[in-house]
Every structure is written in C-alpha cells, then in structure tokens.
C-alpha cells in the first residue's frame with residue numbers, strides 16, 4: 001500500500017545500504033567482557049555499551065526496581081522511549097543509584113506524532129524532564145513512520161506520507177539538538193530501504209550513529225548483520241529474546257539449550273552472547289531481578305557453538321515478532 005501511494009519502488013536492501021549508508025562509519029570495540037566487546041565506539045567518539053536494559057513493557061511500579069538492579073549489576077546502558085510511558089520512573093531510579101550521569105548511556109526515542117520539525121525539540125524536552133537529565137546519549141526516530149495530528153474516527157493513527165517518505169526535515173531538527181548539546185548521537189530505527197535512502201542521499205551534518213532493528217532467533221537478518229559488520233554500520237538488536245510472545249519458544253530451541261548446557265550457562269545467556277558475538281548491541285528487557293542479572297553475563301561462545309545457533313536461526317523462514325504495519329496502514333518495513 002505504502003509503495004503504491006508514494007510511487008516508490010521496492011528496492012533491495014543490500015543494494016540500497018551498499019549505495020547509501022556510508023554514514024555509519026567507525027565501529028571500534030573497547031575493553032572486553034567474557035571475551036566479547038564491552039563497548040563499541042560511535043562515529044562521535046562516544047562509547048556505547050554492548051548490553052543494555054530494554055524497558056518497553058516494563059510496567060510502572062516495576063521498571064524502577066529493574067533499572068536499579070541493572071545498574072547495580074554493572075549495566076551502563078538503558079534503552080527507553082517516550083512512548084513507553086515510564087521515563088519518570090526510569091530517571092528517578094537512575095538518580096537513586098547515585099551513579100554519575102556521565103557513566104550511563106541513556107537512549108530515548110522520538111515518537112511518530114512528533115516528526116514535524118517544530119515538534120521535535122519540545123518532544124525531547126519532555127523526555128529530558130521526565131528522565132531528570134539535561135542530555136541524551138542517543139535519540140532515535142522511533143519508527144520510520146510519521147503520524148498526522150488527527151486520527152481516524154475510530155482513533156487509529158493516520159500516516160503523514162510526505163514526512164514518512166522523506167524524513168530529512170525531521171533529521172535536520174534532530175541535528176539541531178546535537179548542535180545544542182542536548183543530544184549526543186542520533187539515529188533511525190527500522191529504516192532500511194527507500195526512506196533511509198531518501199535520508200542518507202542528503203548532505204547530512206550529523207550521520208546516523210546506529211540503526212536499531214529487530215534481531216532474534218526468529219528474525220536473524222543474517223545478510224544485514226553480515227553486511228553491517230563489513231561496512232561499519234552498528235546495529236542494535238531489539239526484541240533479542242523474541243519479545244514477550246516468543247521468549248519461551250526461543251529459550252526452548254534444542255540448539256540453544258544444547259549450547260547452554262555444554263557451556264554451563266543459561267539459554268538466555270547463550271542467546272544474548274550470540275547477539276554480541278554477531279557484532280550488535282543487544283537490548284534484553286526484563287523486570288525480574290534474577291533475569292536482569294543473568295542477562296548481563298555474556299561470554300564468548302566457542303566458534304562451533306556460535307555456528308550452531310546461527311545455523312539453526314537461519315534454517316527457518318524469517319518471521320518478524322513486532323510489526324505494527326496493519327494497525328498503522330503503512331508497510332513499515334517495505335520487505
């Protein structure tokens with residue numbers, strides 16, 4: 001539907017990325033943990049920790065405790081968003097740990113309703129206020145879809161196709177936030193085809209720092225991961241365990257269980273380690289204290305164990321776990 005309305009043709013991801021994603025250069029890794037990178041270095045020079053606590057669907061009343069458990073366990077990276085509705089509790093929990101702001105990498109995301117350039121700075125201000133901080137380490141465009149202010153009569157969002165097809169006006173507003181010092185790095189999410197091409201074809205003042213995409217056992221996107229590794233594009237793996245709907249199935253996969261058993265780690269640790277070993281940042285969410293601690297302990301998998309998970313993950317047809325396309329009436333992923 002989206003392609004028909006906009007007149008864009010579907011174009012192969014690999015070709016587009018090869019042609020246009022030159023902006024994401026310079027991933028280097030810093031200090032290792034469990035034999036895996038503890039950080040990657042962004043084009044800005046900032047270090048981004050390889051394992052973050054994700055806080056989507058982390059309910060109010062639970063998320064603060066999860067954040068404190070995480071920071072006390074050694075996490076220094078929180079992946080949040082305005083739309084998650086829990087930024088105030090996340091911010092309060094960060095403060096309560098007494099860990100200095102500079103030590104923690106905080107991400108938030110610009111919601112679809114705020115893509116109009118004039119709405120970008122006020123949206124950031126609201127997130128900053130809720131989080132109780134005066135800057136973000138990373139501000140991402142939450143989805144490559146802009147919403148109009150009005151909704152349908154039954155309350156569904158209406159896509160603003162002009163701003164969806166061409167996110168450059170939104171990007172320029174984000175670049176101003178970088179210039180102001182209120183945001184250190186900016187990036188798109190789930191932007192992989194025409195829309196990213198439309199963005200990176202411009203002479204960008206600030207390049208995308210990362211691209212956050214769904215990566216998990218069910219949707220491993222092997223070609224993308226491999227291309228990204230070779231071309232200095234840093235990916236962040238969201239829903240890395242398969243999200244709430246699929247986590248049980250993920251942790252029951254025979255190959256994952258076998259690797260975990262052999263190495264004396266848990267299936268979740270095997271999966272999270274696999275993500276980091278693929279060269280991506282990984283954002284597991286949990287509000288269960290023991291799991292928050294468990295998920296932070298990554299280890300380098302022996303090559304045959306890594307290969308066993310990679311092979312099993314790519315042996316079935318890929319299936320996205322999170323896809324809002326139907327609800328929004330837009331082909332979000334164009335794939």
Ligand SMILES: NC(=O)c1ccc[n+]([C@@H]2O[C@H](COP(=O)([O-])OP(=O)(O)OC[C@H]3O[C@@H](n4cnc5c(N)ncnc54)[C@H](OP(=O)(O)O)[C@@H]3O)[C@@H](O)[C@H]2O)c1
Nearest residue numbers: 054055056238239240241242243244268284285286287288
């Ligand atoms: N950019 C985007 O559009 C986007 C979309 C989706 C997600 N994200 C980001 O990615 C983060 C992670 O994705 P996600 O929340 O979809 O899913 P996920 O991290 O793949 O899975 C979360 C689920 O796994 C469970 N879990 C966590 N650790 C476990 C363990 N060690 N053993 C057993 N179960 C475990 C959690 O349960 P409990 O919490 O009950 O422990 C929860 O039900 C989000 O929080 C968000 O920050 C971004």
